[in-house]
Amino acid sequence: MEGAVNGGKTITEQGRDVREQAHALSESVRDLMGEVTHEIERQMRERPYMTLGVAAGIGFVLGGGLGPRLLRTGGRLAANMLVAKALGAIVPQAVDE
Numbered sequence: 001m002e003g004a005v006n007g008g009k010t011i012t013e014q015g016r017d018v019r020e021q022a023h024a025l026s027e028s029v030r031d032l033m034g035e036v037t038h039e040i041e042r043q044m045r046e047r048p049y050m051t052l053g054v055a056a057g058i059g060f061v062l063g064g065g066l067g068p069r070l071l072r073t074g075g076r077l078a079a080n081m082l083v084a085k086a087l088g089a090i091v092p093q094a095v096d097e
Contacts (some may be wrong), residue, residue: 009017044051
């Protein structure tokens with residue numbers, strides 16, 4: 001007996017399936033990374049200063065430039081602004097009806 005049967009497949013067959021799925025996933029990730037790299041390079045050519053600013057901002061945040069309290073406060077502020085903007089778009093429509 002080659003292995004325990006689970007759903008009509010042996011452990012060896014299940015292992016093969018997992019290996020094939022992992023290979024397909026790695027190919028998809030490789031393709032996606034190629035597309036991301038191409039897009040970043042395009043942005044660098046078309047908008048070099050914006051790209052540099054975004055990269056610096058991401059590096060600052062990931063490097064711990066903003067503490068948890070400041071991030072939490074910024075998140076709340078952004079959420080409040082979004083809610084206010086959404087309500088501003090909804091309320092005039094409700095009044096018109």
